[in-house]
Amino acid sequence: MSSIKKLAGQTIWYGGSSIFARFLSYLLTPYLTYQLTKERYGEMSLVYALVPFLNTVYTYGMETAFFRFLQKEEFKKEVYNTTMVSAFSSTLIFTILLIVFRNPVAEFIRIPEHSDYILICALIIGCDALTALPFAKLRSEDRPRKFAVIRITSILLNIGLVYFFLSVCPGLQARKPDSIWSVIYDKNFRVGYVLIANLAASFFALICLWKEFVEFKWRFHTNLWKALMIYSLPLTVAGFAGMINETFDRIMLGWWAPAANLAGARGEVGIYSACYKLSILITLFIQAFRMGAEPFFFKQSLEENAPKTYARVMKFFVLIITVMFLIVALYLDIWKIFIQNKNMWEGLKVVPILLFANMFLGIYYNLSIWYKLSHKTTAGAYITLIGAAITLIINYLFIPHFSYMACAWATFLCYGSMMVISYIWGQKKYPIPYAWKKLLAYMVIVALLYFIHHFFTGIWKGTIFSLGLATLFTLAYSLFVLRVEKKEFSKLPYIGKWI
Numbered sequence: 146m147s148s149i150k151k152l153a154g155q156t157i158w159y160g161g162s163s164i165f166a167r168f169l170s171y172l173l174t175p176y177l178t179y180q181l182t183k184e185r186y187g188e189m190s191l192v193y194a195l196v197p198f199l200n201t202v203y204t205y206g207m208e209t210a211f212f213r214f215l216q217k218e219e220f221k222k223e224v225y226n227t228t229m230v231s232a233f234s235s236t237l238i239f240t241i242l243l244i245v246f247r248n249p250v251a252e253f254i255r256i257p258e259h260s261d262y263i264l265i266c267a268l269i270i271g272c273d274a275l276t277a278l279p280f281a282k283l284r285s286e287d288r289p290r291k292f293a294v295i296r297i298t299s300i301l302l303n304i305g306l307v308y309f310f311l312s313v314c315p316g317l318q319a320r321k322p323d324s325i326w327s328v329i330y331d332k333n334f335r336v337g338y339v340l341i342a343n344l345a346a347s348f349f350a351l352i353c354l355w356k357e358f359v360e361f362k363w364r365f366h367t368n369l370w371k372a373l374m375i376y377s378l379p380l381t382v383a384g385f386a387g388m389i390n391e392t393f394d395r396i397m398l399g400w401w402a403p404a405a406n407l408a409g410a411r412g413e414v415g416i417y418s419a420c421y422k423l424s425i426l427i428t429l430f431i432q433a434f435r436m437g438a439e440p441f442f443f444k445q446s447l448e449e450n451a452p453k454t455y456a457r458v459m460k461f462f463v464l465i466i467t468v469m470f471l472i473v474a475l476y477l478d479i480w481k482i483f484i485q486n487k488n489m490w491e492g493l494k495v496v497p498i499l500l501f502a503n504m505f506l507g508i509y510y511n512l513s514i515w516y517k518l519s520h521k522t523t524a525g526a527y528i529t530l531i532g533a534a535i536t537l538i539i540n541y542l543f544i545p546h547f548s549y550m551a552c553a554w555a556t557f558l559c560y561g562s563m564m565v566i567s568y569i570w571g572q573k574k575y576p577i578p579y580a581w582k583k584l585l586a587y588m589v590i591v592a593l594l595y596f597i598h599h600f601f602t603g604i605w606k607g608t609i610f611s612l613g614l615a616t617l618f619t620l621a622y623s624l625f626v627l628r629v630e631k632k633e634f635s636k637l638p639y640i641g642k643w644i
Contacts, residue, residue, distance in 0.1 A: 168429060169300045173307060174422050179485035180311050181335060187411030189336045190418035191254045192262050194395035196270060201384040203239050203274035206377030207232055208281045212443055214373060215285055227369050229278055229361035236274045243267040255399040265340040272347035279357035295353045299346040306342035311335060379522035386533035390559045394540055394552035401544040417549035419484045420492035424499045426469045431507040434462065442514045452577045459511045463584045464626055466504050467591045471622060474500055474595050475615035478608050495553035497595055505560035515571035528566050532559040594618045
């Protein structure tokens with residue numbers, strides 16, 4: 146049980162701080178959907194759909210490779226130096242290239258009049274890439290407090306600056322039209338100010354990590370770097386394909402949405418992006434889990450009972466995300482208030498589909514440990530490329546007819562396929578005794594509860610009835626799980642004595 150407790154602790158510290166930081170960032174959604182039209186929100190979403198692709202290119206799997214090679218005694222002293230020299234050099238090159246080619250990139254994502262957004266993005270991603278390994282160093286050295294403080298403070302700075310640019314500055318300009326504010330502030334550059342606030346927060350994080358950043362020595366271990374690249378490049382391919390699955394649907398929606406003009410297409414991107422945010426609970430938990438689980442899984446691999454530990458982790462993971470699915474899907478009448486622009490509520494029907502899709506993605510992240518431990522990272526690349534192919538084909542065929550509904554179902558089928566393929570392949574190469582029949586049953590049960598709730602609330606309309614039925618179903622499922630898994634929960638500290 147000590148290993149599960151340790152993972153829980155790491156998830157709370159590292160992942161929990163990231164959850165809180167990202168949750169604070171998500172709190173901007175009501176504000177931004179109020180401040181921006183759906184077309185402007187679509188512009189912003191297109192820019193942020195591009196950022197994860199560029200992040201993948203900039204970091205090229207070095208963070209995961211750092212954790213893996215840090216466990217090898219022969220490389221322990223040189224792995225940080227080599228990865229940092231590599232990251233610093235490549236970040237400089239990639240940033241210069243992105244700035245030079247900002248106009249074609251802006252045209253690619255259908256915002257040709259805003260190449261200045263790409264310039265700001267290049268600087269944001271450059272700062273983020275330079276902080277990736279210092280943050281990883283903090284995690285490897287078990288220094289969660291500094292990690293958490295920097296993450297949260299930078300997000301608070303971002304939020305404060307967004308509010309300053311979008312609310313305070315227009316007020317100053319309106320009260321003093323002849324002042325300097327009328328010259329330096331452009332009310333039509335609202336999305337640009339959101340990006341500038343992000344840049345300031347990223348630069349702040351880099352300054353806070355300056356000590357870790359300059360700790361590396363300019364020593365480059367060529368053989369180690371080759372080993373790192375052999376390990377990380379397949380992960381980069383997988384990560385790039387993963388970004389196709391995760392965010393490229395917004396860009397494709399901008400290309401092929403069945404709208405009359407470019408502004409209409411951006412509006413549909415805005416609707417889909419805002420509604421996608423309602424999968425926040427599962428998305429944030431998955432992010433937190435990954436932050437804690439990756440170093441934990443690698444360390445646990447040295448233990449004899451590692452496969453059993455991985456199976457138990459999977460069970461608790463599925464139990465938690467199925468409850469989260471019910472909390473979001475059944476209480477959608479409350480969660481929709483998160484989107485302040487009621488014109489975007491027409492897209493709420495994608496939320497349950499995306500919740501299940503992200504559930505599949507979280508399970509896939511759990512399953513992926515088999516190829517990371519066995520150094521078969523090319524398998525991860527193949528699986529994610531298959532998912533990317535599914536995403537591209539479905540969106541290409543169906544976006545012109547079904548708009549963002551095609552994006553939602555493409556995401557569902559993509560992540561579902563990746564989950565199944567990884568499980569079947571992984572059991573052949575690195576068998577782990579997952580209780581897959583029971584876990585599948587839990588997912589089917591919550592899906593049925595959603596459909597039953599949807600059926601009855603369609604007949605007897607009313608918020609009170611909907612919320613009451615949602616509460617009944619959520620409590621019933623939670624009690625059912627506690628009863629079925631009583632033996633497992635009884636072993637957990639602080640929880641077992643109450644069961």
